Amino acid sequence: MTVASVSNIQDKYKEIDIQCGSIVKNSEFESILKTFHQLKRSDLFITKNADKLKLYLHTVDINELNEIKKESQFQLMDQIIDEIQKIGSYGLKDGKRLFVGFNKERKVLDRKSKEEKRTRYFYTKDNQFSEINNILPEKFVNKIICGDSQEVLSLLPDNCIDLIFTSPPYNFGLSYDKQNDESHWEEYFIKLFNVFSECIRVLKYSGRIIVNVQPLFSDYIPSHHIISNYFIKNKLIWKGEILWEKNNYNCKYTAWGSYKSPSSPYLKYTWEFLEIFAKGNLRKQGLKENIDITPDEFKNWVFAKWSIAPERNMKQYHHPAMFPEELARRVIKLFSYQDDIILDPFNGVGTTSLVAKKNQRRFLGIDISEDYCKIAEKRLEEILL
Numbered sequence: 001m002t003v004a005s006v007s008n009i010q011d012k013y014k015e016i017d018i019q020c021g022s023i024v025k026n027s028e029f030e031s032i033l034k035t036f037h038q039l040k041r042s043d044l045f046i047t048k049n050a051d052k053l054k055l056y057l058h059t060v061d062i063n064e065l066n067e068i069k070k071e072s073q074f075q076l077m078d079q080i081i082d083e084i085q086k087i088g089s090y091g092l093k094d095g096k097r098l099f100v101g102f103n104k105e106r107k108v109l110d111r112k113s114k115e116e117k118r119t120r121y122f123y124t125k126d127n128q129f130s131e132i133n134n135i136l137p138e139k140f141v142n143k144i145i146c147g148d149s150q151e152v153l154s155l156l157p158d159n160c161i162d163l164i165f166t167s168p169p170y171n172f173g174l175s176y177d178k179q180n181d182e183s184h185w186e187e188y189f190i191k192l193f194n195v196f197s198e199c200i201r202v203l204k205y206s207g208r209i210i211v212n213v214q215p216l217f218s219d220y221i222p223s224h225h226i227i228s229n230y231f232i233k234n235k236l237i238w239k240g241e242i243l244w245e246k247n248n249y250n251c252k253y254t255a256w257g258s259y260k261s262p263s264s265p266y267l268k269y270t271w272e273f274l275e276i277f278a279k280g281n282l283r284k285q286g287l288k289e290n291i292d293i294t295p296d297e298f299k300n301w302v303f304a305k306w307s308i309a310p311e312r313n314m315k316q317y318h319h320p321a322m323f324p325e326e327l328a329r330r331v332i333k334l335f336s337y338q339d340d341i342i343l344d345p346f347n348g349v350g351t352t353s354l355v356a357k358k359n360q361r362r363f364l365g366i367d368i369s370e371d372y373c374k375i376a377e378k379r380l381e382e383i384l385l
């Protein structure tokens with residue numbers, strides 16, 4: 001083999017040695033080779049030299065390997081697959097593990113010094129947030145409280161909540177139990193920001209607030225921008241944005257605006273936004289043993305476009321605007337530690353609280369409707385932990 005082809009292999013594959021303990025029988029190796037031949041050689045292959053096996057990995061479909069493992073008669077095959085599973089450093093592409101080239105980034109020369117020159121999140125530098133966190137009084141822990149959020153939150157101490165995840169009423173004209181969902185927009189934002197101002201106060205230093213927003217495009221009100229602007233003005237750090245792709249093509253096909261004319265075409269959307277903010281510091285401290293996100297979950301979910309179907313059981317829970325449990329699960333596992341306190345100030349029928357409980361977090365859920373709070377309590381009681 002030439003030097004050029006060796007370096008080519010090193011560029012294209014991750015090499016791992018499999019320690020076999022004893023000489024590998026030819027018949028056993030032949031069978032393993034046969035199995036590997038069913039897979040694409042450009043994805044992975046294996047070589048043998050006496051008792052040494054070498055694996056060359058590029059792209060691996062773990063589900064396919066697990067199927068092979070189920071059918072294999074050789075312990076060595078199981079060992080090889082286990083060794084592949086143990087490798088922690090990989091990227092994900094089309095659901096397959098990518099072992100080379102996944103961490104290459106476009107190079108920016110002197111990235112660090114350029115970052116220093118630009119400065120990061122300049123808009124929060126003069127914030128007055130205290131770094132001292134407080135304990136949430138026991139009477140609010142793991143509770144669903146019926147009331148106006150602004151009022152209920154005013155009873156909480158400063159800096160006592162780890163993560164706030166919520167979707168406020170969107171002012172679309174939905175038929176909520178208690179909420180008037182058709183206010184003048186200015187009035188709507190005044191009320192919403194009164195609640196958010198309390199949210200910022202009760203959030204711990206380095207805590208996060210994540211708001212799920214669907215703008216009302218037909219009123220030309222960019223609620224996600226207006227809300228983000230509010231948090232930025234109030235010195236929170238914009239950590240990022242997740243696009244929740246609902247794939248619900250149920251937006252009206254007959255609503256074209258100016259049909260077949262550039263005068264005012266109407267745009268249609270199948271997604272919502274999650275705007276993410278941090279108070280004072282982007283880095284949230286927590287105990288290592290309270291991290292519960294798996295490597296695959298982490299690698300999939302940091303790609304900030306989440307394809308999740310909308311909640312299908314709204315009729316069953318008598319609520320017109322629930323988000324699905326999967327959305328809350330991803331937010332909670334990606335942005336909080338087990339045992340953290342998770343608040344939803346517009347808790348509806350309790351999806352955030354329910355998912356927090358299922359994932360060993362503590363919760364506080366507030367909603368203005370007694371009926372929604374009762375349903376939330378019932379859903380919580382029904383969890384089998």
Ligand SMILES: C[S@@+](CC[C@H](N)C(=O)[O-])C[C@H]1O[C@@H](n2cnc3c(N)ncnc32)[C@H](O)[C@@H]1O
Pocket residue numbers: 147148149150166167168169170176177178179319321322323324345346347348349350351352366367368369372
């Ligand atoms: C979009 S829904 C949230 C649904 C929730 N994410 C779920 O999955 O069940 C918004 C909720 O905010 C509640 N709400 C509106 N104004 C409120 C206020 N001032 N204080 C507390 N809750 C309020 C409404 O009753 C409604 O249930």
